[in-house]
Amino acid sequence: MSENTVTVFSAEIEKAFQSAFHSERGGDDKWRAVMESYGVLPLSPKDRESLLNSEMKIARGAFPIELRRVYEQIFGKYAALSGGNTELQNALKSFSMENRVIEYYQKIKPFSGLGDIFKNASSSQTKYSQGLRAAKQLTIKCKSCGAPRLEEMQYDNCLFCGSPLFVKSE
Numbered sequence: 298m299s300e301n302t303v304t305v306f307s308a309e310i311e312k313a314f315q316s317a318f319h320s321e322r323g324g325d326d327k328w329r330a331v332m333e334s335y336g337v338l339p340l341s342p343k344d345r346e347s348l349l350n351s352e353m354k355i356a357r358g359a360f361p362i363e364l365r366r367v368y369e370q371i372f373g374k375y376a377a378l379s380g381g382n383t384e385l386q387n388a389l390k391s392f393s394m395e396n397r398v399i400e401y402y403q404k405i406k407p408f409s410g411l412g413d414i415f416k417n418a419s420s421s422q423t424k425y426s427q428g429l430r431a432a433k434q435l436t437i438k439c440k441s442c443g444a445p446r447l448e449e450m451q452y453d454n455c456l457f458c459g460s461p462l463f464v465k466s467e
């Protein structure tokens with residue numbers, strides 16, 4: 298019985314993942330219906346637009362922050378009925394929201410294998426100018442996905458992946 302609930306929890310998480318993954322780039326009606334079924338608000342058209350034009354490129358799928366919101370609902374639902382069910386409690390304890398969301402992001406990222414190699418090859422040449430730039434402006438980045446925090450916008454969590462963790466970096 299208790300093991301069964303763990304299986305149901307995992308299956309529901311997986312189903313949400315698949316729905317987000319198979320959505321059109323930036324979300325579609327089918328994905329919005331999934332969010333609605335969990336009482337989750339989608340990104341505002343304005344936020345969606347700025348994400349689509351941001352440096353955080355995605356090749357497909359809904360934005361990670363929306364999947365996180367659905368994950369949170371699923372997690373909360375099972376947490377509420379986990380009393381006395383140690384197997385489920387353990388499954389919930391080992392569920393890392395940050396890791397799961399980043400895992401999803403890795404799968405919807407555009408393929409950039411060669412680009413990265415070229416970037417590395419020329420990195421020493423650009424280091425000096427980068428250093429100069431870094432000295433001038435210190436940007437705040439999301440610790441989970443690396444998205445820069447947009448200073449002109451007011452929000453607590455990362456707009457791209459929903460993480461509450463921000464770090465200062467070059």
Ligand SMILES: [Zn+2]
Nearest residue numbers: 439442455458
């Ligand atoms: Zn983020």
